[in-house]
Amino acid sequence: MHQGPFEKFHGRRPLWTVVVLKLVLVITALALLGQANAIFSLGIPVLVLHVGALAAIAILVIWPRAHGSLAVATEKSIPGAAKTPHIGILLHSAALYDTLAWILTYGRERAFREKMLSFARLKPGEAVLDVGCGTGTAALLAKQRVGPAGRVDGVDASAEMVARATAKSRRAGLSVSFTNATAQQLPYEDGEFDVVLSTLMLHHLPKTGRAEFGREAFRVLKPGGRMLIVDFAKPPRQKRIFRLHRHGHVDLDKVAADLGQHGFKIVEQGDVGAKRLRYLVAQPR
Ligand SMILES: C[S@@+](CC[C@H](N)C(=O)[O-])C[C@H]1O[C@@H](n2cnc3c(N)ncnc32)[C@H](O)[C@@H]1O
Structure with a gap:
């Protein structure tokens, strides 16, 4: 049918x-x-x-x-996405996203991003993949940290976000490669990256997609690599009427348990110190 x-x-x-x-x-x-x-x-x-x-x-x-x-x-516009119909919630208003990020961080977006990235402890020369990279702000900061000897790639399932990220990298004179692809089917070889980043992305994926992403992240990481996940934690119980409008979130304890099933061990986790944001760092066992 x-x-x-x-x-x-x-x-x-x-x-x-x-x-x-x-x-x-x-x-x-x-x-x-x-x-x-x-x-x-x-x-x-x-x-x-x-x-x-x-x-x-x-x-x-x-x-x-x-x-x-x-x-x-845009589902049809994503190469190789036909096999993963439950892609997730894609964002298409790229310029609006950057404006909102600026407003919601009270003009301190860079400090906010630096704080999130600090948990990944990026080192010069490392290869980094930012999954669900949005407009590429974090990927560009990551490139500054890994330096010319390092490599940063970003993927997002939204073509508009990828276009804006690419334009931003050109303007900044930073060599970062952005690709229109899904977290569930990463277009990379096994063991290509030292670090996989997922900032504010996981709550956009359906539950099945999260498991697929876990498998893919494990596959593209080098042995001894690490993955940083930052996302909104589950809010306290709310009355039904307020639940109509609550922001997306993930149960990070469940995410940690699922990552365990995909061969990861959780080496660090905690509060980011802004909103309900939590982070966890996982390594292939
Ligand atoms: C809230 S934004 C976060 C963007 C960026 N990581 C940041 O920290 O600002 C979530 C992003 O995930 C993307 N996305 C949603 N589902 C996806 C999927 N299945 N694969 C890759 N990206 C996806 C959306 O298009 C959006 O750009």
Whole structure:
């Protein structure tokens, strides 16, 4: 049976049916509200308040799903990705991503990135692979650390992020190679890298994708190499209404246990010291 792209990404139900269903619900609710106003004369301010609340709920409910669909849009454009339909959540607004990163770090993005990278303890001459590299900011800093004798590669499943990362490396005069590929199928030989980086990427992968990435990271690392993962930790339990809008996260204890199954041992872990960010460093056993 032919599978449309939405079925591929969401598995159980096509995305468009979810969006249409939710729109129907919201429109019905608005129509009922209009009727109620006619019958009970609620008054304009109360009506405006209710419509505003409904619109806010509609945006909160519909947007995260629609956002996920962006991943599907470029799925076909990724070489070799056809075998891994559950790619993850791809980002396409590369310039916006950099602007947001700057705003969310209060203009101190470089310090924030340096802090994350410090856990990888990069040394001059090392070969580094940044997986889910986004616009390449961390990869470029990594290149400065490993120096001319070192090598840095970045991969991202979003063509737009790769294009911006490439442009940034040219502007900075730094030789970093960025490739449009997935974390689940890294286009490298076995044992090519001393270090694999995954910063803020893992929460974009579906659970199956995380396991595939673990296997791939192990494969491309040299014996004695290391992998740094930085990501948002699971938040404390929240009421359901707040859960609608929470940021993606991963259970890093579970990630650590899974990495153990892929041949890694965890050599270090802790808090990054910003937001709910945690890090772990793993080495092939
Ligand atoms: C939140 S961004 C993090 C980017 C960068 N590592 C950073 O620290 O700013 C997550 C990135 O992962 C990419 N991504 C999502 N799924 C992916 C996959 N399966 N393989 C490779 N990259 C992926 C997205 O396109 C996005 O650029």
